[in-house]
Every structure is written in structure tokens, then in C-alpha cells.
Amino acid sequence: MDTGAPEKKLVRVTIFQQPYTVRASGEPGETEALAQAVDTLMTQIAARAQSSDSTRVAVLASLHLADRVRQLERELDAVIDRATKLEGRLGLLLDDQK
Numbered sequence: 001m002d003t004g005a006p007e008k009k010l011v012r013v014t015i016f017q018q019p020y021t022v023r024a025s026g027e028p029g030e031t032e033a034l035a036q037a038v039d040t041l042m043t044q045i046a047a048r049a050q051s052s053d054s055t056r057v058a059v060l061a062s063l064h065l066a067d068r069v070r071q072l073e074r075e076l077d078a079v080i081d082r083a084t085k086l087e088g089r090l091g092l093l094l095d096d097q098k
Contacts, residue, residue, distance in 0.1 A: 011035075016042045016054055041065070 006025035013020050013035035024031040041064065046057045 015039045016046075016057065018054070 008023045011031040
């Protein structure tokens with residue numbers, strides 16, 4: 001029976017010198033790229049914080065990523081607001097053309 005859900009594949013990645021097998025939908029390369037980005041971020045944080053405590057580094061990386069998500073959400077909201085205003089102006093211009 002086809003549920004319409006994408007098939008999940010097992011992908012092996014290494015993050016902060018720890019191997020993980022994750023179940024991911026979509027292209028395995030995308031999951032690998034995300035894991036590489038997280039690994040790079042954690043390695044950079046560990047170097048700056050001079051800490052090898054993986055839990056501390058993971059929490060700091062999570063905070064960094066959460067901050068980035070919030071920033072992108074604000075930017076998206078601003079773009080949507082501008083698009084909505086432009087749509088309204090375009091509607092008025094089109095109404096004037098009738």
C-alpha cells in the first residue's frame with residue numbers, strides 16, 4: 001500500500017567525531033551535506049570555546065542554529081510583507097486599467 005510518504009533511507013554520517021546512522025527521506029547527499037555543516041560548526045565552536053565537552057559544544061551549536069533560523073524567519077516575514085504590499089498595489093493598478 002502506497003502511503004505517499006517518501007521512502008526513508010539509512011545514511012551514515014560523522015558529526016564531531018561520532019558516527020551516526022540516520023533515517024532520511026530525499027537524497028542521501030543532502031543529509032550528508034547537512035551533517036558536514038553541523039560538524040564544521042561544532043568544530044569551530046569547540047576551537048573558539050576551547051572545549052572538548054561534546055554536550056556543551058552541541059548546545060552552543062544548537063543555539064547558533066536556532067538564532068539563524070529566527071533571523072531567517074524574520075527575513076522571510078519581511079519578504080512576505082513586501083510581496084503582499086506589492087500584490088495590493090498591483091491589484092490597484094490592474095483595477096485602474098479596466
